Amino acid sequence: MDATDPAYGCRRCGQRLSRRGGELSCPDCGETIPIADGIPRFPVPDGVGESSHETFFDRLAPIYETPIWFRPLYRFLGGAAAPRDDRSMIASMLDLETGAETTITDDPDAPTVLDVACGTGRVARHVAADAGFVLGVDISAGMLERARRYAARDGSSNIAFARMSADRLWLEADAFDRVACCWALHVLPDVAAALAEAHRVLRPGGRFVGTTIVAEYVLDAAPVRAVARRAVGAEPFDVDDLRNHLRKAGFSSLEFDRRGAALFFRARAE
């Protein structure tokens, strides 16, 4: 096992996967997971991998962090009430905000973080300096390729990325201290399964933090919601529905902070 390998778990038999040669393999059932360009590629549930929004995110990857995508869209959705940088708010909700940008903490008890639907790794990179280890998972190979490149550019040596679907994580139970899921719950085809997985991989008492969109402010307008739906299959939440989803998945101590159409949330895994 590579020292930096996270607790990848076999979904066929439950054993921990180990690295052998250029792949991950299960010592029990023989399942093998290829690793290409440093990124393990786990199987995704039928239909999820071919979805049109995966293709959309593959194409979006090169411009996602440039000034023409994330930031203006964030300002449009969040309005004047949204924090200048969503990542600072997310980091402080994760209790991971010392402001250190490049030096990785040497605290042996620094928390491990899973970033679900990490995209280009914006949030993963931001919190890495204060974390023991960060794993970013996403379905889009294009996004992950950018994520890997940007993390290498920034010298973030405690981040790894893997291709997985949020609703079927190849990770052992209780493996992480924190889970983040930012700007993604509204594009996932099976929100209940994704939340159940986030809960399963969090240690008891671990924190789940993220952002999603709600049908308020600019998304109160049906034509704007229609564009979001057509472009990426995005379905803004109703806050009460999201609260019910989180409770059903086993989360408690729910906190919500809405800024325009952007909803920041925090929960505790019981």
Ligand SMILES: C[S@@+](CC[C@H](N)C(=O)[O-])C[C@H]1O[C@@H](n2cnc3c(N)ncnc32)[C@H](O)[C@@H]1O
């Ligand atoms: C708007 S981006 C958010 C990226 C990142 N979390 C951020 O805050 O910048 C949404 C991400 O969700 C990913 N995604 C969509 N469906 C997914 C799935 N089933 N499993 C994992 N990731 C998924 C997309 O590939 C995309 O990278």
Ligand SMILES: [Zn+2]
């Ligand atoms: Zn197995």
